[in-house]
Amino acid sequence: MITLRQLAIGYGATPLFPPLSGQFTAGSLTAVVGVNGAGKSTLLKTFAGLLPPLGGSLSFSGGKPPRRAYLPQQAELDRQFPIAVSDLVAMGCWPQSGMFGGMNKRATSQVNEALANVGMSALARSPVGELSGGQLQRVLFARLLVQQAPLILLDEPFTGIDSATTQILLQAIAQLHRQGRTVIAVLHDMSMVAEHFPQALLLTPQACHWGAAERVLEQVPRYRAERQPDLRAVAP
Numbered sequence: 001m002i003t004l005r006q007l008a009i010g011y012g013a014t015p016l017f018p019p020l021s022g023q024f025t026a027g028s029l030t031a032v033v034g035v036n037g038a039g040k041s042t043l044l045k046t047f048a049g050l051l052p053p054l055g056g057s058l059s060f061s062g063g064k065p066p067r068r069a070y071l072p073q074q075a076e077l078d079r080q081f082p083i084a085v086s087d088l089v090a091m092g093c094w095p096q097s098g099m100f101g102g103m104n105k106r107a108t109s110q111v112n113e114a115l116a117n118v119g120m121s122a123l124a125r126s127p128v129g130e131l132s133g134g135q136l137q138r139v140l141f142a143r144l145l146v147q148q149a150p151l152i153l154l155d156e157p158f159t160g161i162d163s164a165t166t167q168i169l170l171q172a173i174a175q176l177h178r179q180g181r182t183v184i185a186v187l188h189d190m191s192m193v194a195e196h197f198p199q200a201l202l203l204t205p206q207a208c209h210w211g212a213a214e215r216v217l218e219q220v221p222r223y224r225a226e227r228q229p230d231l232r233a234v235a236p
């Protein structure tokens with residue numbers, strides 16, 4: 001679905017990591033990992049069409065970019081915007097209905113279903129400004145669900161989020177995967193990657209590693225070190 005050919009990204013003349021080539025196949029579920037500043041968010045912004053590549057190319061099957069649902073890091077969102085929870089979620093219907101298309105029955109039931117999926121039905125009429133960080137993240141996920149985009153881009157969706165919300169959002173991601181969406185998520189928790197993500201892409205300034213998550217994670221020193229005690233435990 002997305003083919004990278006010698007893709008170079010960054011903000012100045014120097015790319016953040018070596019040119020990247022490969023493919024995100026349709027329906028794949030990939031975690032993007034790497035240390036702080038490796039370029040994970042920048043890569044996602046490039047996929048979202050918010051930043052042009054410095055070099056190489058990014059192409060999509062079908063010739064043009066598919067509809068993309070992009071969830072940026074929470075810090076980049078304006079919490080003070082005066083809007084109710086259900087209206088924020090309904091904004092996810094705009095790509096299909098148009099901004100002034102109004103909410104038909106189908107869109108309304110999509111919004112209600114998405115809020116139920118993330119356990120937020122009871123707060124549908126609450127102002128967004130009154131939500132906790134975890135509640136806000138659930139609502140933003142509900143907005144993402146109603147977008148029904150074939151390509152989903154998630155930037156650190158679990159950072160600073162309580163464990164109950166994390167479990168709900170992991171289930172929502174698994175559901176998107178079962179529906180055949182292509183999901184690319186920036187993550188910091190390597191155990192979570194190992195458990196829930198079949199594919200991984202590790203970015204470092206020296207080299208990028210891309211493929212089956214268990215093999216890619218072997219390249220992460222911190223993850224290898226954490227697993228050493230387990231390996232010793234099963235050794236004869």
Ligand SMILES: Nc1ncnc2c1ncn2[C@@H]1O[C@H](COP(=O)(O)OP(=O)(O)OP(=O)(O)O)[C@@H](O)[C@H]1O
Nearest residue numbers: 011012016034035036037038039040041042043186
């Ligand atoms: N708008 C910008 N202009 C110039 N440089 C930027 C800009 N945004 C980020 N950078 C720099 O680009 C590099 C990569 O940033 P990016 O946010 O993509 O890293 P990251 O891997 O997502 O890090 P983190 O895990 O801390 O979120 C960093 O050195 C950062 O300082």
